[in-house]
Amino acid sequence: QLPLVESGGGLVQPGGSLRLSCAASLGIIFDYSSIAWFRQVPGKEPEAILCFNYNSNNANYTDSVKGRFTIARDVAKNTVYLRMNSLKPEDTGIYSCAAVRDPSSHICAGAIEERLFDYWGQGTRVTVSS
Numbered sequence: 001q002l003p004l005v006e007s008g009g010g011l012v013q014p015g016g017s018l019r020l021s022c023a024a025s026l027g028i029i030f031d032y033s034s035i036a037w038f039r040q041v042p043g044k045e046p047e048a049i050l051c052f053n054y055n056s057n058n059a060n061y062t063d064s065v066k067g068r069f070t071i072a073r074d075v076a077k078n079t080v081y082l083r084m085n086s087l088k089p090e091d092t093g094i095y096s097c098a099a100v101r102d103p104s105s106h107i108c109a110g111a112i113e114e115r116l117f118d119y120w121g122q123g124t125r126v127t128v129s130s
Helices: none
Strands: 004-007 010-012 018-024 033-040 047-053 058-061 069-074 079-084 093-101 124-128
Touching: 004 093, 018 033, 018 093, 018 124, 047 069, 079 093
Parallel strands: 010 124
Antiparallel strands: 004 018, 018 079, 033 047, 033 093, 047 058, 069 079, 093 124
């Protein structure tokens, strides 16, 4: 089992919504962590779509999802949720969450790269199609 578990992907029509979950397991606690969501399309490099600092509850979104995607946390469940509205066909891909301990809260301030994160999930597939 991987330390992060994503769920909530599926097939949705353009304009629809989905909510993805990223739950921590194997003793991982999101406190003092930064969490990112990556989206991968076949033949392309993974794209970081947002970076979220768990304790400050602040997130940075890439321009392509800004205003449509929102991340939220449930501290009691040690889980973050990615709400995706107004979905477009170009949002199709495999969505993976990743986390890293970040007590100084500096990870989300720079370029969001896969190599910065220590914990990963298996990914969940999102397909936006009519």
